[in-house]
Amino acid sequence: MSLTFLCVHAHPDDEASSTGGVLRVLADEGVRTVLVTCTNGEFGDAPDGTKPDAPGHDPDGVATVRERELDEAVSVLGVSRLVRLGYRDSGMKGWPQNDDPQAFWSIPLDEAAARVAALLEQERPQVVMTYNENGFYGHPDHVQAHRVTMRALEMVEFEPTVYFNAIPHSVMARMRERWAEEERRQAEAEGRAYEPDPEEEAIDLGTPDEAIGAAIDVRSALAAKRAALAAHASQIADSFWLRMSEEEFARAMATEWFVRARNPLGLDGTVTDLFAGYR
Numbered sequence: 021m022s023l024t025f026l027c028v029h030a031h032p033d034d035e036a037s038s039t040g041g042v043l044r045v046l047a048d049e050g051v052r053t054v055l056v057t058c059t060n061g062e063f064g065d066a067p068d069g070t071k072p073d074a075p076g077h078d079p080d081g082v083a084t085v086r087e088r089e090l091d092e093a094v095s096v097l098g099v100s101r102l103v104r105l106g107y108r109d110s111g112m113k114g115w116p117q118n119d120d121p122q123a124f125w126s127i128p129l130d131e132a133a134a135r136v137a138a139l140l141e142q143e144r145p146q147v148v149m150t151y152n153e154n155g156f157y158g159h160p161d162h163v164q165a166h167r168v169t170m171r172a173l174e175m176v177e178f179e180p181t182v183y184f185n186a187i188p189h190s191v192m193a194r195m196r197e198r199w200a201e202e203e204r205r206q207a208e209a210e211g212r213a214y215e216p217d218p219e220e221e222a223i224d225l226g227t228p229d230e231a232i233g234a235a236i237d238v239r240s241a242l243a244a245k246r247a248a249l250a251a252h253a254s255q256i257a258d259s260f261w262l263r264m265s266e267e268e269f270a271r272a273m274a275t276e277w278f279v280r281a282r283n284p285l286g287l288d289g290t291v292t293d294l295f296a297g298y299r
Contacts, residue, residue: 041238047098233280
């Protein structure tokens with residue numbers, strides 16, 4: 021039986037952070053992997069670090085850089101097919117870019133969903149992955165990716181298993197501790213007091229451990245995942261992921277987790293294979 025995995029991500033680099041390990045592992049197993057990237061990422065940082073709201077930020081120039089970076093990451097991860105929907109980045113929640121009629125957030129739901137539905141019919145994946153209804157962390161493009169994917173699934177005549185990316189609460193707690201410690205050290209090095217960001221503290225990115233439907237061992241793909249992240253240098257060259265030593269990275273990134281959102285096979289518990297029941 022031919023197996024196909026299709027994932028819908030919002031921006032270039034999202035594929036590497038939450039599914040980089042799975043994409044490489046599945047490719048190595050002979051599974052066809054299809055990556056749908058919804059936006060061009062115009063409102064990421066410029067390669068020189070210029071922020072989207074700063075003078076001199078060139079959105080189209082950023083998109084061109086991120087296009088090359090995505091191509092490199094896709095090659096590293098062995099993705100079988102990359103589909104760029106080509107929508108304009110909507111920026112973070114509350115930014116004026118949200119209202120751009122060309123922004124992904126502003127595109128009529130059924131219009132974008134019909135394009136994804138056509139891909140689903142072409143590829144007939146057994147397993148589909150995207151974000152939860154909050155887009156994992158509330159970014160408008162992530163939320164829209166969820167809405168578009170779920171609407172597209174209503175438009176097709178078959179029912180794949182659907183997963184949302186996730187991080188268990190127990191793991192998120194350890195990650196927050198690490199982030200806080202890094203921020204404390206940075207503040208100390210700069211001679212200032214460490215003050216936690218109350219807005220960041222209020223965002224709950226974790227998922228109850230008992231809600232995790234798949235925990236995938238990606239240790240065999242860690243070098244590829246790290247290389248795919250590094251390919252997106254304009255966005256995450258200085259990220260906490262790439263500041264880790266190889267040993268720290270291996271400990272932190274050995275597993276990728278997912279919530280099972282649609283379960284046509286009636287699977288129980290936490291599986292260790294996204295294609296459980298199909299092979």
